[in-house]
Amino acid sequence: MTAKELIRKAFGTSEMILGRYMEGLTDPDLMVRAVPGMNHLAWQIGHLISAERGMVEMIRPGSAPSLPAGFDDTHSRKNTGDDDASKFLSLEAYKTLWKAQRQATLALLDALPDAELDREEPGKFPPFAPSVGLLMHTAGTHPIMHAGQFVAVRRLRGLPIAF
Template structure:
């Protein structure tokens, strides 16, 4: 297994964890917040989708799917306080879009060599993620950064432990 394969496997694991946490949740459940001051799950899914498109395009320009008009704005930081379900997507819509983003990411990885990972990352990200490889790792682990927030919602809803 080479470094690109490790990134691919890490991404697959991240997606498996979050999808397991979301699988038995309803659209209404996605509007739950894990705690006061936290973002609800619908906003988090939209954030994952829009930010992963941005990250993917920073690594492979044009590789990310085009999101529906207004989607990124709908899930911007200034919208995280909204509890109006009409301002957010359904679980099916989020999972469909996320599947498209994931397929695009995996397709883009097909064109990445190990030496590509050592190239400088996007200039605006270099202080934290100096190389393209560091940004690919961020992209592959981003969902796991949010996964812990799904568990308290599941517990509050009485859902079973899935992982």
């Protein structure tokens, strides 16, 4: 298995997990905070889209689709406490944006020469993912870091176990 195949599998795994956790959710579910201090799912999903876009843009500027005006700000860390549902999108709108971003991300992965996976840009790439390959892998696994918050909302709402 090549490095690019392994990275693609990471994207596939996280997409499968989050896809299952989103099954049965409604728009009102996206604004639920299952426990005090937990971010609601609307913020979580928007954060994941924004973060993936940011990682892709670090690697090859201009290769990610644009987001609605104010999207990054709404889903930034400074707005984790915002409970105004009118500032967030519907589940379907988030899924549409996520799909478009994911297609662009995988297109970039396919277009990268294997040797570019080792390229590092200190000061531009974050310390936890200092190379193109690690940044792409992080983009693929990042949704898994948020999966537990989806589980908590699903349990609170009485939805069936996803796995």
